[in-house]
Amino acid sequence: MTAPVALVTGANKGVGLATARQLAERGFTVLLGSRDAGRGAAAARELTGLAVRPVAIDVTDQASVDAAAAFIGREYGRLDVLVNNAGLLVRKHATDVTADDLRPEFETNVFGLVRVIHAMLPLLRESPSPRIVNVASNSAIFAKATEPGSMFARSHESFAYSATKAAVNMLTVKYANAFLDDPALAHVKVNAVTPGYVATDLNGFQGVRTTDEGARVSVHWATIGDDGPTGGFFDEDGPLPW
Ligand SMILES: NC(=O)c1ccc[n+]([C@@H]2O[C@H](COP(=O)([O-])OP(=O)(O)OC[C@H]3O[C@@H](n4cnc5c(N)ncnc54)[C@H](OP(=O)(O)O)[C@@H]3O)[C@@H](O)[C@H]2O)c1
Numbered sequence: 001m002t003a004p005v006a007l008v009t010g011a012n013k014g015v016g017l018a019t020a021r022q023l024a025e026r027g028f029t030v031l032l033g034s035r036d037a038g039r040g041a042a043a044a045r046e047l048t049g050l051a052v053r054p055v056a057i058d059v060t061d062q063a064s065v066d067a068a069a070a071f072i073g074r075e076y077g078r079l080d081v082l083v084n085n086a087g088l089l090v091r092k093h094a095t096d097v098t099a100d101d102l103r104p105e106f107e108t109n110v111f112g113l114v115r116v117i118h119a120m121l122p123l124l125r126e127s128p129s130p131r132i133v134n135v136a137s138n139s140a141i142f143a144k145a146t147e148p149g150s151m152f153a154r155s156h157e158s159f160a161y162s163a164t165k166a167a168v169n170m171l172t173v174k175y176a177n178a179f180l181d182d183p184a185l186a187h188v189k190v191n192a193v194t195p196g197y198v199a200t201d202l203n204g205f206q207g208v209r210t211t212d213e214g215a216r217v218s219v220h221w222a223t224i225g226d227d228g229p230t231g232g233f234f235d236e237d238g239p240l241p242w
Contacts, residue, residue, distance in 0.1 A: 002029075003051060004127075005076045006222065007068075009033040009059055009116060010086030012043040014200035015135070018215035019083055023222065024050035028081065031072065033057040035064070035086075059086045059112030069119040078126035081222045083133045084113045084168075089202050094159040102160045109164035114171065124188055132190040133221045134172050136233065138197070140165035143241045168192060169233055169242055176231025189230040193217045196235060 005028065011020040012034035020043075024030045029051045034040025040054035057068040072079055088108040092101055113134060124130040138144060139162040144152035155162075172192040179185040195214030199207040207214075217236045221228075233240045 002076075003027055004080035005029045005031065005072070005078065006081035006083065007031040007033055007055065007057075007072065007079055007120065008083040008085055008218075009057055009112075010035075011083075012036065012039040012054075014202065015195050015198055015211050015214040015218070016083070016085040017043055017046070018211035019085060019218045019222075020052060021047050021050065022212070022215050022219045023081065023083075024052050026219065026223065029053070029076075031055040031068075033068070033086070035059070035061075057116070059084075059116050060107045062115060065115050065119045069123060072120075072123055077123075079120050079123035080127040080129065081131045081133070082116065082120050082124060083135070083218050083222055084116060085133075085135045085218065086112060087135060087202065089158065089161045091157040092159065094156045097159050102163075105160045105164045106167075109161070110167045110171070113168060117175065121185070121188075125184055128187070129226055130188045131222050131224065132175070132188065133218045134168050134190065134192045135218060136168045136172070136192040136194055137161070137165040138194050138235070138240075140169050140194075141241060142166070172233070173231050180230065187226070189224065189228060191221045191224075191230060192233040193221050194233075194235050194240065 006023045008020045010016040011032040020030045020032045032054045035058035037056045044052050044054040058064040169192050175190045179188045196209045197207040198209045198214035199205045
């Protein structure tokens, strides 16, 4: 078989770019997803020498996602790893958020993730060991959000973002259960991860971890063996509470 093929969405910068590089260093042919073709091409040039190809994919645009799936089907006939990394955080205080304010983050983090999984499933099922990694967040954890006085209980500006990532976690569990009950998809493992607090554009580079550190958990769960779990939520140290 040819080298395994991985698609990382939102891979033109931040944790996604580091994930793309680490997967390529492990022998994957990496499709570096970027909603902007120019930014994707520039990021791929940073990884010169590795098997990395930029692919235009805007997770909020059905035609773009369909075109990416058609390209992967034509070129490779299967997909071994899908890392749903593309994400958006719009800071606005909870009490100021309108229903319409929720849309951009839900479109990207939730509807976009489902759009990509749905489009890529026919390609994933062709892989002998398909893996899906959904990038969630510590801010999705109810145990943290309900801990009085904690940073997560007081981060009122991540109102919509936290809700989208909690939705990502539930979708991960629901997909895992559905795959296990479908003989054609039972070999697809899907897990949610959090990279920790990483210094990227998403948080104005306030995070304390490097993108390389943040990417490790995605790469680990993208490459687990056939005896590994499905439907879980993990950081680099192991399982997390929901
Ligand atoms: N940084 C942290 O501390 C942290 C913590 C927990 C979870 N996460 C999660 O980690 C993931 C990566 O975030 P990051 O910190 O690396 O942030 P980042 O540097 O802002 O990267 C986000 C990536 O998502 C892409 N993206 C946004 N909307 C998109 C769309 N509609 N279609 C395709 N790509 C889109 C961005 O593309 P453009 O360059 O075109 O905008 C960019 O490549 C996200 O899911 C985020 O929620 C991050």
